[in-house]
Every structure is written in C-alpha cells, then in structure tokens.
Amino acid sequence: MPLTLEEVGKLAGVSRSTVSRVVNGHPSVRDEVRERVWQVIRETGYQPHAAARSLASRRSQVIGVIIPEAVSTLFVDPFFALLLRGITGACNTHGYQLMLSLFDEPADQGETYRRILRSGRMDGVLVASTHMNDPIFPKLLQDSIPFVLVGRHPDPRVNYVDVDNVGGARMAVEHLIRLGHRRIATITGTLNMASGEDRLAGYCQALEAHRIPVQAALIGEGDFTKSSGTMGMQRLLSASPTAVFAASDVMAMGALKALREASLRVPEDVALVGFDDIPVAAALEPALTTVRQPIDRLGSMAADLLLNLLENAPDARAPAARIILSARLIVRDSCGALH
Amino acid sequence: MPLTLEEVGKLAGVSRSTVSRVVNGHPSVRDEVRERVWQVIRETGYQPHAAARSLASRRSQVIGVIIPEAVSTLFVDPFFALLLRGITGACNTHGYQLMLSLFDEPADQGETYRRILRSGRMDGVLVASTHMNDPIFPKLLQDSIPFVLVGRHPDPRVNYVDVDNVGGARMAVEHLIRLGHRRIATITGTLNMASGEDRLAGYCQALEAHRIPVQAALIGEGDFTKSSGTMGMQRLLSASPTAVFAASDVMAMGALKALREASLRVPEDVALVGFDDIPVAAALEPALTTVRQPIDRLGSMAADLLLNLLENAPDARAPAARIILSARLIVRDSCGALH
DNA sequence: TTGTAAGCGTTATCAT
DNA sequence: ATGATAACGCTTACAA
Numbered sequence: 001m002p003l004t005l006e007e008v009g010k011l012a013g014v015s016r017s018t019v020s021r022v023v024n025g026h027p028s029v030r031d032e033v034r035e036r037v038w039q040v041i042r043e044t045g046y047q048p049h050a051a052a053r054s055l056a057s058r059r060s061q062v063i064g065v066i067i068p069e070a071v072s073t074l075f076v077d078p079f080f081a082l083l084l085r086g087i088t089g090a091c092n093t094h095g096y097q098l099m100l101s102l103f104d105e106p107a108d109q110g111e112t113y114r115r116i117l118r119s120g121r122m123d124g125v126l127v128a129s130t131h132m133n134d135p136i137f138p139k140l141l142q143d144s145i146p147f148v149l150v151g152r153h154p155d156p157r158v159n160y161v162d163v164d165n166v167g168g169a170r171m172a173v174e175h176l177i178r179l180g181h182r183r184i185a186t187i188t189g190t191l192n193m194a195s196g197e198d199r200l201a202g203y204c205q206a207l208e209a210h211r212i213p214v215q216a217a218l219i220g221e222g223d224f225t226k227s228s229g230t231m232g233m234q235r236l237l238s239a240s241p242t243a244v245f246a247a248s249d250v251m252a253m254g255a256l257k258a259l260r261e262a263s264l265r266v267p268e269d270v271a272l273v274g275f276d277d278i279p280v281a282a283a284l285e286p287a288l289t290t291v292r293q294p295i296d297r298l299g300s301m302a303a304d305l306l307l308n309l310l311e312n313a314p315d316a317r318a319p320a321a322r323i324i325l326s327a328r329l330i331v332r333d334s335c336g337a338l339h
Numbered sequence: 340m341p342l343t344l345e346e347v348g349k350l351a352g353v354s355r356s357t358v359s360r361v362v363n364g365h366p367s368v369r370d371e372v373r374e375r376v377w378q379v380i381r382e383t384g385y386q387p388h389a390a391a392r393s394l395a396s397r398r399s400q401v402i403g404v405i406i407p408e409a410v411s412t413l414f415v416d417p418f419f420a421l422l423l424r425g426i427t428g429a430c431n432t433h434g435y436q437l438m439l440s441l442f443d444e445p446a447d448q449g450e451t452y453r454r455i456l457r458s459g460r461m462d463g464v465l466v467a468s469t470h471m472n473d474p475i476f477p478k479l480l481q482d483s484i485p486f487v488l489v490g491r492h493p494d495p496r497v498n499y500v501d502v503d504n505v506g507g508a509r510m511a512v513e514h515l516i517r518l519g520h521r522r523i524a525t526i527t528g529t530l531n532m533a534s535g536e537d538r539l540a541g542y543c544q545a546l547e548a549h550r551i552p553v554q555a556a557l558i559g560e561g562d563f564t565k566s567s568g569t570m571g572m573q574r575l576l577s578a579s580p581t582a583v584f585a586a587s588d589v590m591a592m593g594a595l596k597a598l599r600e601a602s603l604r605v606p607e608d609v610a611l612v613g614f615d616d617i618p619v620a621a622a623l624e625p626a627l628t629t630v631r632q633p634i635d636r637l638g639s640m641a642a643d644l645l646l647n648l649l650e651n652a653p654d655a656r657a658p659a660a661r662i663i664l665s666a667r668l669i670v671r672d673s674c675g676a677l678h
Numbered sequence: 679t680t681g682t683a684a685g686c687g688t689t690a691t692c693a694t
Numbered sequence: 695a696t697g698a699t700a701a702c703g704c705t706t707a708c709a710a
Contacts, residue, residue: 002457002687004686004687004688005687005688006687014697015697016687016688016697016698017690017696017697017698017699018695018696018697020688020689020690021695021696024689028696029695030696033695045453045457047453047458048458048687048688049394049458049459049686049688051389051391051393051394051459051687051688052390052394052686052687052688052689053687053688053689054688055390055391055686055687055688055701055703055704056687056688056701056702057688057689058689058702062438062460065439069424069427078417078419078420080417080420081419081420084441085408088408088439088440088441092441095454097455097460098439098440099401099437099439100423100438100439101427101436101437102424102427102431114384115386115434116436118384118386119386119389120388120389121389253622279619280618280619280622283623343702343703344704345703353680353681354681354682355681355682355704356680356682356706359706360679360680360705363705367679367680368680369680372680387703387704388702388703388704390704391686391702391703391705392704393704394686394688394702394704394705395685395686395703395704395705395706396686396705396706397705459687
C-alpha cells in the first residue's frame with residue numbers, strides 16, 4: 001500500500017502541505033526541514049499519486065501522440081519508431097509521459113476523439129501523418145487543446161514541424177539535371193497529403209529553375225505504396241524518361257520492379273532517385289540514391305515545441321510556430337552519378 | 340470548461356450518483372431515467388474526467404509498454420511498430436489507453452522505475468525485448484505490479500508470450516539438412532537474451548535429431564547486429580560450412596557481405612537462412628530464406644493476456660501463463676531450395 | 679431504484 | 695515558514 005503525503009508528513013514531523021512543498025521544490029521551506037523531509041521520502045520510497053496530483057493541479061504531465069492506424073502499418077520503414085524515439089527523448093528530459101493512440105481513419109469518428117482527448121488525460125498532443133483535411137484539426141482548435149503537427153498545415157493557427165519536402169525533392173531532381181537528364185519523370189505520393197504535394201512541388205521547381213518544361217505525361221500519381229510505384233512506372237514508360245524521381249523509397253522499389261520487367265537497366269537506361277532513405281535503400285541492387293530526413297529530430301523538435309507551449313505562457317496571440325528541418329541527398333548507385 | 344457529473348445530474352434532474360451509475364452501465368437504474376441521462380450526456384458531450392475517476396476507483400484504464408531505449412533503435416525492422424500495433428488493437432477493443440516508455444539500460448536505475456511505475460498511472464505493464472536478468476523483473480514482482488513479458492522468462496511467476504524460437508530455428512536448420520547439408524554453421528544472437536539462446540537451441544536440436552554432431556567450430560557468437568554477422572561469418576569461413584543459419588536477418592545480411600568478400604556465392608557455394616523476415620529480406624540478392632514470426636499477434640496476445648489479468652480475479656495462486664506462438668519458414672532463394 | 683455523504687491523494691488559498 | 699482547510703470530479707458504501 002503506497003504512502004500518502006499525510007503519512008510522509010507524520011514521519012517527518014511536518015504537515016502534509018510542507019511535504020507537498022518539498023516535493024514540488026517550492027522555495028519557502030526551511031533547509032533543515034526540507035532535508036528531513038527528503039530523508040523520509042528517500043527511506044520510504046514515497047511516490048506521489050499521479051491521478052490525485054492531476055486532479056488537483058489540472059495538469060497530467062502526459063502528452064498524447066496520435067497517428068492514423070492505417071499509416072502505422074504502411075510505414076514498413078522505421079519512420080514511426082524513430083519518430084517515437086525522438087519524442088520520448090524530449091519527454092524524458094521534460095519529465096513528461098507519452099500516451100500513444102492509433103486512430104482509425106478518418107482519425108476519430110467523434111467517439112474516440114472525445115474519449116481520448118476530452119478526458120483530461122493529456123495536457124497536449126502531437127499529431128503525425130494525417131491528411132491535412134483530417135477532421136481532427138477543427139476539433140482540436142475548437143476545444144483549444146494544445147497540439148503540434150508533424151507535417152505542414154495551411155491553417156495559420158496550427159503549430160507544426162516539418163521536413164523540407166520541397167527542398168529535398170528539388171535537390172534530388174536538380175541532381176538528376178546536373179547529371180544531364182532532361183526527360184525526368186516523377187511518381188508522386190498521395191496528393192492530399194502535404195508530403196505528397198510538396199515533393200511534387202519540389203520536382204516542378206527544379207525543372208522550372210532550369211527552364212525544363214513540366215509535362216503531364218512525365219507525372220504519374222502514386223500513393224506511397226510499392227504497387228502504386230510499379231503501376232506509375234509502367235504508365236510512365238511510354239513517355240520514355242531517362243530519369244525518375246519517386247516521392248518515396250518504397251515507390252522507388254516498385255518502380256524498380258517495373259523497370260526490370262521492361263528490361264531496362266538502372267541506372268544505365270533509367271536513373272532513379274527515391275525519398276526517405278529507409279534502411280532497405282542501401283541494400284537494393286543498385287543501391288538507391290535518395291533524400292534523407294532527420295526523423296528523430298522531427299520527433300524531438302515537435303515534442304519540444306509542444307512542451308514549451310504547455311510550460312510557458314500559452315499566449316494565444318502569438319503566431320503559430322512553423323519549423324522546417326532540411327533534408328539531405330544521399331548519393332548511391334541508382335542515379336548513375338558514381339559511374 | 341468541461342461539465343461534471345453534478346452538472347449533468349442537474350440537467351437530467353437526478354443526482355450525481357445516478358449519472359455515475361448510468362455512465363458505468365450499472366444495472367439498477369430505471370430505463371426511463373437511464374435514457375434521460377444519456378440524452379443529456381449526448382447533448383452536452385459530457386466526458387468523465389480520467390484523473391478523478393482513477394483517483395476514486397484506483398484504476399487508470401491505462402497500461403504501460405516498456406522497451407529498452409537501445410533496442411528501439413536497433414530494431415531497424417518494423418518489429419517495434421508491428422508489436423505496438425498489435426498492442427493498441429487489443430487496447431482499443433478493451434477500452435484501455437497505452438502509455439509508452441523507453442527505459443534506459445539497464446531498464447530503470449530505480450529512479451525512472453519509481454516515477455513511471457509507482458505513480459499509479461498504469462494498471463499493468465507490458466515489457467518487451469529486455470534481457471532475462473533485467474533488474475526490472477524482481478522489482479515488478481516485489482511491487483506486485485501486473486505485467487506480461489514479450490519473450491520467454493524462466494521465473495515461474497512471470498506471465499509471458501513468446502514466439503517459438505526453438506521450433507523456428509529447428510525448422511530452418513532441418514530445411515538445410517533436408518537439402519543435403521551436413522556442415523551447417525550458425526551465427527548466434529546475443530546469448531543472454533532468450534531469443535538468442537533459443538535459436539541456438541533449435542539449431543542444436545535439429546542437428547542432434549539427425550545425428551549430426553554439434554561442433555564448436557561451426558558456432559559463431561553474434562549479438563544481432565549486422566557487423567557481428569559479418570565478423571561471425573569471417574571467423575566461420577575457416578571451418579568451411581556449406582550452409583549457415585543466422586539467428587537474425589540483419590546478421591544474415593552481415594554474413595552475406597562476408598561471403599561476398601570471400602568470393603563465395605549464395606546459395607551455390609554456401610546456403611544461407613535467416614530469422615525474422617524483415618522487409619529487406621525479400622529484396623536482397625539473393626532473396627533471403629528466413630523464419631517469420633507473427634509479430635502483431637505477439638503484441639495483441641500479450642495485451643489480451645495482461646488485460647485479462649487486470650479485469651478478472653487476479654488469482655495470485657494461479658500459475659503464470661506461458662503462451663508460445665509458432666513461426667513459419669519462408670523459402671526464398673538464399674537456401675538453394677528453388678534451384 | 680435513488681440520494682447522501684464519505685473518501686481517493688493531491689494542490690492551493692488562507693491564516694497564523 | 696508552516697499548518698488548516700477547502701477544492702478537484704469521481705466512485706461507492708450506506709440510507710432511505
């Protein structure tokens with residue numbers, strides 16, 4: 001049976017309130033008393049009861065992480081794990097706990113939303129990998145639940161941390177241009193997801209910067225799955241591109257399959273670049289040139305941002321924070337640069 | 340400002356207790372009253388305050404998941420993500436929430452342990468991927484915190500769910516024997532981890548069942564990392580095995596590297612089998628024959644077991660549950676069976 | 679079946 | 695600097 005503040009107080013010869021002050025580092029306690037109380041706490045292994053604390057203080061020291069169920073499966077790469085690692089790192093240093101919720105698409109159905117987010121269980125939440133028009137955003141804003149999104153969002157009230165998808169994609173495509181390619185195709189990600197849109201935008205920007213016309217025939221729409229990469233590539237073949245930028249490594253693997261089936265060699269006949277740098281990328285034949293994002297930084301920055309929001313004056317007048325982390329190009333064999 | 344039971348009661352013309360009974364599905368409430376109360380709850384969107392509930396009922400409806408920090412990184416495969424998915428699935432159907440903690444090695448240092456586990460925040464915990472002699476187990480047992488381990492443990496009081504590592508390994512090695520191999524080497528996993536030990540045991544069992552002597556020269560100790568696979572393979576080369584069973588796919592990849600560097604072909608010169616069936620496995624050249632474990636089942640079964648422990652009479656006299664899920668062999672190219 | 683009232687273990691506001 | 699004491703929102707005997 002765990003001890004209570006009252007009992008610790010009795011053992012230390014002080015009142016419940018004094019013990020509370022000591023535990024919470026309140027300054028107005030005589031040094032001698034403070035030491036005596038700590039002594040008892042150490043000896044007894046006293047640990048405050050989280051629920052009681054939370055009830056009285058109206059803060060739980062817990063943040064939630066919300067990820068759409070479907071996406072968690074899709075991520076055959078360690079994105080999910082790395083993100084969580086980044087988040088837990090930040091939580092640990094701030095003394096917060098992390099509650100994980102995989103929401104069903106379309107991210108709530110109201111019922112789940114209420115149960116999870118209105119129960120006072122968490123002080124704030126991190127939302128990752130949702131569609132931008134996910135119904136969860138209006139609700140979070142309306143309930144004024146502090147939250148930070150991992151991924152871009154147009155609403156000016158939304159705090160977010162994102163990877164520079166535009167810049168990363170542009171970097172990849174400019175690399176191909178530098179290698180002499182002009183007929184460069186792309187297989188896009190899901191187009192109502194920010195990352196899908198932005199990587200396509202980066203592709204277009206790179207071409208435009210080099211006065212290469214953007215052609216619809218060279219753009220195949222995918223949805224981040226391997227099979228969509230294969231199908232996208234098959235459709236693009238008729239436009240006979242000399243290079244392809246796939247908006248994810250998984251789709252690049254799909255594209256590779258289609259190219260093989262069409263007896264085209266990579267990179268000799270078609271150069272290929274992906275995005276994400278999943279672990280498989282380096283092990284592929286040929287090793288995949290790709291764009292790497294700092295995933296765990298993404299997690300830790302998002303958590304830091306949220307925790308700051310929670311700890312400091314939540315000035316509602318302040319503009320939302322928008323943090324963009326840059327990506328970098330990892331050159332391997334599939335682009336032909338190393339030949 | 341969220342409503343309280345009291346206020347809902349006022350709106351429905353009943354007392355706080357009646358509303359509580361309705362919310363908790365207590366039978367002794369007149370149907371008419373129950374309906375009236377639900378009506379108000381629906382209209383107002385009332386949601387019980389988790390902390391208050393937990394304080395009064397001494398149950399939080401939250402379970403914790405504890406994974407050593409180091410391991411979470413090591414898992415470049417989706418083990419972690421799939422396990423969590425299985426766990427959250429079970430949690431959702433039981434109406435529980437999930438709290439995630441990545442513990443620093445050696446899994447607690449006491450301080451963290453207390454903060455996380457003695458604060459009453461969680462009703463029970465799932466522990467995954469620890470060493471069997473992790474100091475967390477004696478503590479959990481002493482504090483009589485309900486817990487289920489993902490992975491085998493010798494202590495008779497420990498409830499666990501595990502994959503049949505022995506059977507899986509044995510299956511893999513017997514497959515090699517069936518293909519005619521007699522000089523079969525193995526690269527082991529970390530040997531104070533249950534999975535490491537058991538896969539080695541399975542290797543030995545298979546050989547013994549076929550009266551093939553187990554030779555120390557054919558056993559290389561690894562630690563589940565790729566580099567240990569490479570080094571292990573290099574050392575084994577002098578014993579010139581015709582086949583190798585690596586206790587993990589990641590180590591198999593390392594071994595593949597060593598074999599290549601020694602100009603040995605797989606499977607022509609040396610057959611290779613791994614364990615885990617990580618996504619890379621199928622994409623390797625040659626595609627890796629390996630043993631697949633039902634990871635998300637592992638997670639959901641462990642969570643189910645824990646939740647049953649929590650919901651039902653926690654009969655301390657009942658023997659601990661030990662659940663073993665079977666693995667299956669996935670035959671691809673690296674073992675030479677398809678030639 | 680329903681209401682009253684006593685906790686649950688903190689925090690926070692007052693006095694002192 | 696310290697101690698009473700009233701919340702915090704809910705569950706749960708116990709009464710009615």
